[in-house]
Amino acid sequence: MLVICTGIPGVGKTTVMESMRALLEDRGTPCLIVNFGTIMFEVAVKEKIVSDRDRLRKLPMEIQRHIQRKAAEHIADLARGKMVILDTHCTIKTKQGFFPGLPRAVLDDLAPNALVLVEAPAEEIFQRRMGDPTRSRDDDSQENIQAHQMMNRAYSASYSAYSGCCVKIVENRQGQAEKAAHDFSAVMGV
């Protein structure tokens, strides 16, 4: 079973996924959490395309797409007979605009069962971003953070209509990752 987990930077996605893993282990259902970017890098190293992760995103779009599809096929293989949570982006927000994190060809390869949107109030995301010294300050206002979350809902509807997967919205309030993980687990019917 393949569940895609997405959420914008600062939403607390990693914490929710770790709580989810603990919850599933408690219930005797181990799960594998994989990161799309990491799998892409592994594919690129294996195919001797790059040896340095920063170079990955500077490759020509055509080669990036090749790597992306190879990674998607590998993840779909992993998810046969196993519970896999795929950590990736619903959209990638850049100066150029929103890019789809799950374009058509990738969805075809992944054939996910479910797509989870981890969301949080824009104010909490804003505060977390402000307090993170490793993150370069961007100019995202609370209004832009909210707009990004709304665009992700629109993209997720499109991914769902195209692939047939379900979409689960999980709210992750400050300090309540366990509650979020519990809501998350409903998507797996466990």
Place this chain on the structure above:
Amino acid sequence: MLVICTGIPGVGKTTVMESMRALLEDRGTPCLIVNFGTIMFEVAVKEKIVSDRDRLRKLPMEIQRHIQRKAAEHIADLARGKMVILDTHCTIKTKQGFFPGLPRAVLDDLAPNALVLVEAPAEEIFQRRMGDPTRSRDDDSQENIQAHQMMNRAYSASYSAYSGCCVKIVENRQGQAEKAAHDFSAVMGV
């Protein structure tokens, strides 16, 4: 001509469709209202798959999809040369999340002319649900009701972009189903 009519539980969709039928009959344009779930059940009975409607939704997904497509083909046949209103769901909201009511293959088969979203203020829907003794209480707050309607708009945009059909939003205020039916009729160009 095929018009798909959707709306979340408690929005008053059945009342609007009945007002629509009366309005069209007054104008000398009879229409046929069919329910997707009913047609699916008829297909399943005819193919001797089930004889009990509750079992329909417990069938393996693969068999449900087969029945769904057969039903879609039958409805598309009905709509050749006749005005058909198809009563179905834009999304099905479950504990697992939102499932698309009109996935790609179904849209391909149906080839609808238009998709209508019957909407109402979240407060009115909430009140109608509270006052309905046959409905099992769910935990949908007014905020969740509003979010469901917004997700349906996003899904409908995706269905429209994919199939080329138009999307009409019809507001059904308490006690104004006739006005809603009048707005609805614009979608048919009558």
Place this chain on the structure above:
Amino acid sequence: MLVICTGIPGVGKTTVMESMRALLEDRGTPCLIVNFGTIMFEVAVKEKIVSDRDRLRKLPMEIQRHIQRKAAEHIADLARGKMVILDTHCTIKTKQGFFPGLPRAVLDDLAPNALVLVEAPAEEIFQRRMGDPTRSRDDDSQENIQAHQMMNRAYSASYSAYSGCCVKIVENRQGQAEKAAHDFSAVMGV
């Protein structure tokens, strides 16, 4: 490179595109602005289908779609090796509802790099529409104007998920078309 520029009536799209052209020329990157409707009319005249633009939209849907695809192919040709901004609609709002401005087949032919949504506060759009004597008064309230912009975001997410292009939202506040053009230029990576 092909950038599609959309925005609802009264948003100031033409002004933004002209500022964009001036900005790009200042930077030594000339661009070509083409209008989808105009190219469609040119195709229809060349193929001796119509000689009058008003007749174009009264043609049977099948013929309109043929012309639309021929126009899309022509625009894709223009954009090979040149910077082209395509002026068109994200959705066409009619009494029948929202029609997709970029249905699947058109997106396949255009293969755009980016889609820009020029937006403005509903109040400013409302005021501009009221003050425009050439525009027939429609009954769009500020609420409906806002809903139209939100639907366009949902459609653009769907176009992006389908075609892989990025989506850039550009705000055009009253008297600030140059700022909007500057934001717009980010989509081109220039």
